[in-house]
Amino acid sequence: MSAVEAMRLPLSTDLAGFVGLLQRLNLPFRVSEEAGEQVLWVPDERFAEQVRELYRRYPEGDPQLVGRVEPGRRGGAFLQQVKASKATSAVLLVTFVVAALTLLGSNPDTLHWLTFQDFRLVGEDRVLFRPLADGLAAGQWWRLLTPMLIHFGWLHLAMNAMWYWELGRRIEYRQGGPMLLGLSLGFGLVSNVAQYLASGPSLFGGLSGVLYGLLGHCWIFQWLAPTPAYRLPKGVVGMMLIWLLVCLSGVIDLLGFGSIANGAHVGGLLAGCLSGLLGGLLARRRPA
Structure with a gap:
């Protein structure tokens, strides 16, 4: 795809939760490493804008859209949803x-x-x-x-x-x-x-x-x-x-x-x- 750079972050940033969010939302993306940084690519600028807004709000993953909650942590997940x-x-x-x-x-x-x-x-x-x-x-x-x-x-x-x-x-x-x-x-x-x-x-x-x-x-x-x-x-x-x-x-x-x-x-x-x-x-x- 003709990719657009959505975000560029340090290698020390843990993107695991955010990548999981993008996967749950079925947003097309890929992550590469360039010049000592993580670069997140999407098909066009419209997707890039959505991804930036997502990351601004929920850098560790969106608690509202998590499909599965571990047993024993459901109460904590609900409190996260209320806070969000x-x-x-x-x-x-x-x-x-x-x-x-x-x-x-x-x-x-x-x-x-x-x-x-x-x-x-x-x-x-x-x-x-x-x-x-x-x-x-x-x-x-x-x-x-x-x-x-x-x-x-x-x-x-x-x-x-x-x-x-x-x-x-x-x-x-x-x-x-x-x-x-x-x-x-x-x-x-x-x-x-x-x-x-x-x-x-x-x-x-x-x-x-x-x-x-x-x-x-x-x-x-x-x-x-x-x-x-x-x-x-x-x-x-x-x-x-x-x-x-x-x-x-x-x-x-x-x-x-x-x-x-x-x-x-x-x-x-x-x-x-x-x-x-x-x-x-x-x-x-x-x-x-």
């Missing part, structure tokens, strides 16, 4: 704290501070919502974002947390923690507003709108500017889109499994596709 995914872990920690404070959405005394609109209970089964404009006029702008942190039940929390851990780490690894936080807040805002416009005053919450945004971001970004971090397991995008269509059909509501925030899902997905489009196009414009 600080933004992802921080969002999940705040989500768990909110779940505890709201008793998974069952404690109205704390829940009403975080919902899109303030509310109060009238009797046993009637909810009276305060107009959104009144809340915003009172300076309660956080309500535009905080519904993303509310979850109703253990299953709701566990599923959303699992997918945020999977998708969030990929974006943090590829584009950094500030980008992940920015995307999460942006998708949260869009999905919350979309759900409000779709359903009117109602109790809704969860990270699922954000998750569809992260999915759309990875999907379109990977299509335009392929990167190992955004190479999702086969069938994931199709499965999530099929699930979205099933929810939109109303079948879930008819079966009595509860209301689905379809507006949040669609709004998040569209916002994610847009951010993935912009990010992918910018990545392609970088000099090759």
Whole structure:
């Protein structure tokens, strides 16, 4: 291949872990020794840029993408993943704290501070919502974002947390923690507003709108500017889109499994596709 020099390092540098990472990611490379240094070669400058970024973040190998963990060291490996995914872990920690404070959405005394609109209970089964404009006029702008942190039940929390851990780490690894936080807040805002416009005053919450945004971001970004971090397991995008269509059909509501925030899902997905489009196009414009 017509090789491009990606990195040049002293012979004393141990590249074993990093080389293992490149092998797991199926990145084409070779290492040679020249003038008393190790030189890592790749096919073109695009690969070289990815390799440099990988080495800057994880010179000893990426703990997120290690396929096998030695028995007895799984706990240590998980702590490494948490340390390497600080933004992802921080969002999940705040989500768990909110779940505890709201008793998974069952404690109205704390829940009403975080919902899109303030509310109060009238009797046993009637909810009276305060107009959104009144809340915003009172300076309660956080309500535009905080519904993303509310979850109703253990299953709701566990599923959303699992997918945020999977998708969030990929974006943090590829584009950094500030980008992940920015995307999460942006998708949260869009999905919350979309759900409000779709359903009117109602109790809704969860990270699922954000998750569809992260999915759309990875999907379109990977299509335009392929990167190992955004190479999702086969069938994931199709499965999530099929699930979205099933929810939109109303079948879930008819079966009595509860209301689905379809507006949040669609709004998040569209916002994610847009951010993935912009990010992918910018990545392609970088000099090759």
